[in-house]
Amino acid sequence: MSQDNYKKIEKQIDTIPPLSPVTSQLLAIISEPNHSLQDVVTVVETDAILTSIVLKTVNSAAYGLKDTVETAVDAIRFLGDSMVAGLAIKREKSGISDAPLTGYLADADASWAHSLKTAIAARYFAKRFSNGKVREGVAYTAGILHDIGKSLLSSLLPAESFQSINDSEFLELEEQLLGINHAEAGFMLAYKWSLPKAMCEVIRWHHEPSKAAEEFKTLAYIIHLADITAMMSGSGTGIDTMRHSIDSEYKKFITVDERGLELAFFEIQLEYNQTFKAIQACFDSSKSVKSEEVK
Amino acid sequence: MGKSIILGVGDFGATAETNGILKTYALGSCVAVMILDKKTRCVSMAHVALPESSISPSKAMSLPGYFADTAIPALFEAMKRATGGVLSPANDLIVKMCGGANVSDTNNTFNIGKRNALALKKTLWKYGLAPRADDTGGNFSRTVALYQATGIVEISSPGKENWKI
Ligand SMILES: [Fe+2]
Ligand SMILES: [Fe+2]
Numbered sequence: 511m512s513q514d515n516y517k518k519i520e521k522q523i524d525t526i527p528p529l530s531p532v533t534s535q536l537l538a539i540i541s542e543p544n545h546s547l548q549d550v551v552t553v554v555e556t557d558a559i560l561t562s563i564v565l566k567t568v569n570s571a572a573y574g575l576k577d578t579v580e581t582a583v584d585a586i587r588f589l590g591d592s593m594v595a596g597l598a599i600k601r602e603k604s605g606i607s608d609a610p611l612t613g614y615l616a617d618a619d620a621s622w623a624h625s626l627k628t629a630i631a632a633r634y635f636a637k638r639f640s641n642g643k644v645r646e647g648v649a650y651t652a653g654i655l656h657d658i659g660k661s662l663l664s665s666l667l668p669a670e671s672f673q674s675i676n677d678s679e680f681l682e683l684e685e686q687l688l689g690i691n692h693a694e695a696g697f698m699l700a701y702k703w704s705l706p707k708a709m710c711e712v713i714r715w716h717h718e719p720s721k722a723a724e725e726f727k728t729l730a731y732i733i734h735l736a737d738i739t740a741m742m743s744g745s746g747t748g749i750d751t752m753r754h755s756i757d758s759e760y761k762k763f764i765t766v767d768e769r770g771l772e773l774a775f776f777e778i779q780l781e782y783n784q785t786f787k788a789i790q791a792c793f794d795s796s797k798s799v800k801s802e803e804v805k
Numbered sequence: 806m807g808k809s810i811i812l813g814v815g816d817f818g819a820t821a822e823t824n825g826i827l828k829t830y831a832l833g834s835c836v837a838v839m840i841l842d843k844k845t846r847c848v849s850m851a852h853v854a855l856p857e858s859s860i861s862p863s864k865a866m867s868l869p870g871y872f873a874d875t876a877i878p879a880l881f882e883a884m885k886r887a888t889g890g891v892l893s894p895a896n897d898l899i900v901k902m903c904g905g906a907n908v909s910d911t912n913n914t915f916n917i918g919k920r921n922a923l924a925l926k927k928t929l930w931k932y933g934l935a936p937r938a939d940d941t942g943g944n945f946s947r948t949v950a951l952y953q954a955t956g957i958v959e960i961s962s963p964g965k966e967n968w969k970i
Binding site: 614615616617620669679738741742743744745746748749751752753754755756758768769772773775776777779780783 | 813814815830831832833834835852854855856857860861864871906907908909910911912914915917918943944945946963964
């Protein structure tokens with residue numbers, strides 16, 4: 511059974527459309543410590559659809575800017591390069607950040623909401639509590655990508671028989687049911703896509719951050735904590751919400767106390783509300799953005 | 806079916822409309838606290854995310870439903886607005902709450918869900934109130950609907966049969 515599923519997942523990975531070159535380039539640039547805003551602008555400007563998504567988002571009512579932003583460079587300066595990478599990933603045809611996870615009994619937009627909230631939380635923790643060890647853009651994009659494995663497992667999960675299943679840890683349940691968990695499946699996809707090493711590592715270990723390679727441990731703990739933060743604050747992905755345990759060792763890597771964590775919860779929620787609205791407005795008003803062929 | 810009011814994280818609302826429904830989605834560690842007025846038939850709900858507003862007092866003013874200590878008075882005000890100024894004394898109010906789930910945590914420090922429920926009970930107590938129905942805890946998320954007509958709270962969670970409190 512498990513061998514079977516493993517093969518199924520490998521097959522599925524082969525059928526998933528590759529990341530568009532623009533998204534891959536953006537991910538690579540953001541992983542580069544000394545990249546400039548112009549590096550990002552140059553790549554975005556090669557892609558007319560992404561440029562229009564970026565402009566629509568920045569000009570959405572959610573931000574309430576007085577003057578219309580007309581150029582990619584101004585839009586990217588306002589949104590930040592990590593959010594632009596997030597938009598590029600959302601636009602991906604493979605739907606890895608926003609596919610409806612029906613096997614997890616998740617609502618239609620739960621997957622994207624979870625990716626986005628985890629990303630915003632991860633950037634927040636990186637900026638304030640990582641002692642400069644993790645760059646904000648890396649934390650954000652890792653947050654967007656951390657659960658790509660769920661889209662691979664979703665169709666294999668026996669959603670209709672979940673009622674007979676107990677409340678055990680969901681990662682173990684995935685292993686019992688399918689012989690592989692979503693973190694490992696996500697890693698297989700990340701590896702195939704040749705994502706930056708940091709991304710591969712945190713996708714694989716975001717639920718077991720102590721197993722991450724030493725140089726990526728702080729990032730792994732940041733995604734771990736951001737993921738739990740998202741689930742707790744109402745942005746989970748259905749049945750597995752709240753069914754992942756927290757590794758308290760995070761305190762060694764993320765210097766946040768209880769009060770700081772509560773304030774983080776609040777501020778992350780406010781930023782998320784605004785960003786989610788801005789992005790949704792953009793993708794709603796241009797339903798065709800996803801179906802268009804990515805060149 | 807009456808009009809449904811959907812409440813997001815930190816939102817609160819009240820309705821005295823016949824067959825009105827108050828609904829909130831995917832409570833993780835957040836708690837939905839609901840007050841039902843037996844006399845006016847007005848019902849209210851807040852989606853509470855944190856125990857204390859003191860972490861950000863200025864912003865709490867604009868989002869009182871977000872914090873346990875500010876949510877209860879906000880619900881009273883909302884109920885008065887919905888009924889044209891009438892709110893029955895504590896004896897005629899029924900309180901229900903649900904949500905407040907916790908992820909498993911060996912050190913037991915990551916328990917915002919538990920602390921939310923506790924902070925709400927403390928605040929309610931100050932007003933002479935206590936929950937009559939309390940469906941908090943566990944390690945699963947809950948979606949909640951409160952029906953004005955019956956006062957029944959229907960809870961759903963992915964992979965579980967719906968239940969009522
Ligand atoms: Fe995960
Ligand atoms: Fe996650």
